[in-house]
Amino acid sequence: MELGGKKAAALIPRLGRDADTNQQLLARATGNYQHGNERRPRHL
Numbered sequence: 001m002e003l004g005g006k007k008a009a010a011l012i013p014r015l016g017r018d019a020d021t022n023q024q025l026l027a028r029a030t031g032n033y034q035h036g037n038e039r040r041p042r043h044l
Helices: 005-014 020-030
Strands: none
Touching: 005 020
């Protein structure tokens, strides 16, 4: 899914704090939330 326009413009300044925050912000913006069966990479 791609973001554009006003949603993207509002989201960009809020990204970059940390990976968990970025994931939550992107999930809220796109509606794509984890379903519990995804694994996190070991290096994080």
